[in-house]
Amino acid sequence: MAVYLEDVSRTFGEYLLIPGLTTKACIPTNVSLKTPLVKHAVGEPSPIRLNIPFVSAIMQAVSGPELAIELARNGGLSFIFGSQPIESQAEMVRKVKKFKAGFVVSDSNLTPEQTLADVVNLVRQTGHSTIGITDDGTPNGRLLGIVTSRDYRAEKDDPAMKIGTFMTPFSKLIYGRSGISLSEANRILWEHKLNSLPIIDADDRLAYFVFRKDYDSHRKNPDELSDATKKLLVGAGINTRDYKERVPALIEAGVDALCIDSSDGYSEWQQETLEWVKANYNIPVGAGNIVDSEGFRYLVDAGADFIKVGIGGGSICITREQKGIGRGQASALIDVCRARDEYFEETGVYVPVCSDGGIVYDYHMTLALAMGADFLMLGRYFARFDESPTRRLNTNGSYVKEYWGEGSARARNWTRYDLGGEKKALSFVEGVDSYVPYAGPLKDNVESSLTKVRSTMCNCGALDLVQLREKARITLVSATSLVEGG
Numbered sequence: 283m284a285v286y287l288e289d290v291s292r293t294f295g296e297y298l299l300i301p302g303l304t305t306k307a308c309i310p311t312n313v314s315l316k317t318p319l320v321k322h323a324v325g326e327p328s329p330i331r332l333n334i335p336f337v338s339a340i341m342q343a344v345s346g347p348e349l350a351i352e353l354a355r356n357g358g359l360s361f362i363f364g365s366q367p368i369e370s371q372a373e374m375v376r377k378v379k380k381f382k383a384g385f386v387v388s389d390s391n392l393t394p395e396q397t398l399a400d401v402v403n404l405v406r407q408t409g410h411s412t413i414g415i416t417d418d419g420t421p422n423g424r425l426l427g428i429v430t431s432r433d434y435r436a437e438k439d440d441p442a443m444k445i446g447t448f449m450t451p452f453s454k455l456i457y458g459r460s461g462i463s464l465s466e467a468n469r470i471l472w473e474h475k476l477n478s479l480p481i482i483d484a485d486d487r488l489a490y491f492v493f494r495k496d497y498d499s500h501r502k503n504p505d506e507l508s509d510a511t512k513k514l515l516v517g518a519g520i521n522t523r524d525y526k527e528r529v530p531a532l533i534e535a536g537v538d539a540l541c542i543d544s545s546d547g548y549s550e551w552q553q554e555t556l557e558w559v560k561a562n563y564n565i566p567v568g569a570g571n572i573v574d575s576e577g578f579r580y581l582v583d584a585g586a587d588f589i590k591v592g593i594g595g596g597s598i599c600i601t602r603e604q605k606g607i608g609r610g611q612a613s614a615l616i617d618v619c620r621a622r623d624e625y626f627e628e629t630g631v632y633v634p635v636c637s638d639g640g641i642v643y644d645y646h647m648t649l650a651l652a653m654g655a656d657f658l659m660l661g662r663y664f665a666r667f668d669e670s671p672t673r674r675l676n677t678n679g680s681y682v683k684e685y686w687g688e689g690s691a692r693a694r695n696w697t698r699y700d701l702g703g704e705k706k707a708l709s710f711v712e713g714v715d716s717y718v719p720y721a722g723p724l725k726d727n728v729e730s731s732l733t734k735v736r737s738t739m740c741n742c743g744a745l746d747l748v749q750l751r752e753k754a755r756i757t758l759v760s761a762t763s764l765v766e767g768g
């Protein structure tokens with residue numbers, strides 16, 4: 283006979299926090315949101331600690347290099363999506379690791395042999411008007427010139443005109459050499475009244491551009507998540523099929539943490555993947571997703587460094603409708619966090635838990651942290667921001683951004699590259715392709731959400747996330763009390 287769980291499967295919206303004593307020390311500026319990413323023994327620090335408890339979902343519509351850079355600059359971590367060919371994922375990781383504030387790797391590059399029509403097309407695609415002209419058209423080719431909107435008249439000039447005939451050639455360019463400081467680069471920009479300054483290496487290869495428009499936007503990022511060499515931290519998603527090729531390529535690119543990405547992680551495939559990575563490399567690997575203590579124990583025993591919780595709670599998810607598997611996110615989280623604490627009691631090893639999916643309101647973040655999550659994985663939340671990789675569209679006067687599930691037909695199409703041109707037959711989809719309201723820059727939104735989290739923590743008398751889960755008092759609410767007062 284099937285096993286029936288006694289508990290009802292519950293979600294965040296069914297709970298509220300009851301305030302505890304707020305002492306005078308409990309003010310938002312005193313609250314720390316630092317949290318461990320990776321398992322560690324009692325008394326030892328986690329090898330990687332996040333400065334804010336947010337990671338971005340392993341999704342095409344969320345975790346590209348721009349979002350990864352901005353999130354790390356604000357204290358969190360992105361897991362670059364794995365549903366793409368190995369080399370392009372590794373390239374995205376490289377892009378994050380190469381990031382230096384104010385130094386931009388050029389994303390618009392052409393060769394002198396290409397034409398004005400190519401310039402116009404590229405500007406339309408990227409929205410960037412400065413184009414590096416290199417010998418091979420790559421961001422790090424030998425610099426031969428640059429093209430900006432001052433070099434041509436898109437409406438009047440012949441579209442077939444060769445770039446070599448109208449670019450500003452290298453001989454007339456003012457440039458900086460690799461190793462130059464940002465303040466020195468800015469000084470040259472101002473002195474020569476330039477909009478952009480190419481930075482080249484000893485072989486005259488293009489390394490970066492420094493833009494005048496960025497000068498004022500270098501806001502301070504006290505929470506920046508970087509390694510000992512000041513490079514930003516970045517994670518990447520992997521799967522249980524091509525990990526023997528993917529993991530070495532990601533490590534070579536400089537990735538700091540991996541996470542096996544699956545809607546159902548309680549499997550021998552995840553066990554095998556974990557064992558293989560652990561036997562061959564010294565890199566943290568998270569595993570999941572699971573929704574109960576049994577799944578937690580299985581993946582921890584297989585070597586996982588953190589465990590991701592959640593099946594069916596994602597905003598674009600139709601796994602529950604399609605397959606009838608899953609569990610309310612709050613119930614799953616409470617069960618797994620209990621297992622984490624028992625494991626800690628037994629072994630002295632603390633395995634962080636990530637709550638993945640289902641965060642709709644900012645107060646759900648505080649609830650998930652109070653229920654024991656060490657950090658949260660967010661998809662829809664980040665998809666709304668400027669830095670997510672998807673298009674921003676105008677629908678009836680308001681802006682939206684595209685957001686699609688990794689189990690949607692759109693995301694799964696990538697496998698055609700993997701299978702050498704053959705498209706894998708899609709039996710059924712587990713995710714939808716939709717839109718989310720556009721919300722502006724990541725930094726402003728994350729600051730606003732975390733202000734609420736800090737403030738609620740003060741209501742609960744907690745100055746850090748450990749105190750929050752020790753002190754939190756959580757109550758179930760009836761449907762009518764939710765609408766109490768109108």
Ligand code: IMP
Nearest residue numbers: 339596597599640661662687688689713
């Ligand atoms: P959200 O923050 O509620 O949008 O949920 C994001 C999470 O949904 C991801 O981190 C994944 O765990 C999950 N997810 C992503 N794509 C799909 C899908 O196509 N079907 C089901 N779940 C998905």
